[in-house]
Amino acid sequence: MVLRVGLTYNLRKKIAEHEGLPEDYYIEFDDESTVNAIASALASGGCRVIKIEADENAHTKLRRCKPDIVFNIAEGTRGESRESHIPVILEMLGIPYTGSGPATLAICLDKAMTHKVLSAYGVPSPKFQVFKRADEELDGNLSFPLVVKPLLEGSSKGIRSSSLVRDEKSLRKQVSWVIKTYRQPAIVEEFMPGREFTVGLIGNEEPFVLPIVEIQLDKLPNGASPIYSYEAKWVWDTPEKPLDIFKCPADIPLELDEEIREIAIKTFKILNCRDLCRIDMRLDKEGTPRVLEVNPLPGLIPDPNAHSCLPEAARAAGFTYEELICTILWQALKRYGLQNLFKNKHLVKIP
Structure with missing residues (x-):
């Protein structure tokens, strides 16, 4: 029996002038080359791949083809819980899938909700305030510099070099821009002045922590704010002209390495993440890692x-x-007790 794997995704597209959308509106979506690479990797694992774009017809397509499992990379097309759309449909149809469930995806897309949940469990994260209007009074617990972001976005959407604000005037201007441009509240966080890291995890009950990546913000162009902004991720650092911005494994003391890994695993478990996850952290002025x-x-x-x-x-x-993609798939299959359906186990790095 050949394992039938659905591959759900959203393709990145150009913004038409009449749409009136911000330039980074579709930046979270994937290029066709990525979708094809994942499909090829799954095929190398002996799977039959069925590509399904996660548009308004996705429910009908999934109901008709009923794959054995879905490899989900769909970001969702709209709404504050858009990343949950495909998982909800799959659960309704009784189709297994890779990755976290609807509740986890919805919570993690909301930066304020993520901070609240983590803080309740003693995981360090930045102090913050949500602004629904630009003229709201600034919380007395926050002091400049501050970072202004859209509340409900990822992939550095809505985070510009100008998002690092150092005075009241800049704060009001940036909050107003976020609310107007992205049609959602802005979250204002205390700025963490230390080094920035991102941590990948694969697995479930005892997730495997991949080597820690440091984002070397000192490699950004002169004059750029020391934050991993949209410009840093998508404009200045391109495949054609890559910046030497990543250091992996990060060159850090063993004690800090262990602390970051411990926080990553705790965060993964608290939020009920599954199969794969990436967690961004930054050191505060005392050198303590905080989850961004x-x-x-x-x-x-x-x-x-x-x-x-x-x-x-x-x-x-x-x-x-190929091993990365097949290992993620294997982790999901194992959760559902379906791991025997996957034949090319030599491609699974974390059994």
């Missing part, structure tokens, strides 16, 4: 020059791209 964001649906771009963090960390751990 949790991405249970991390990018899987295969090109090393694209600086996709989870594949970068997996390469440092000795994974080929």
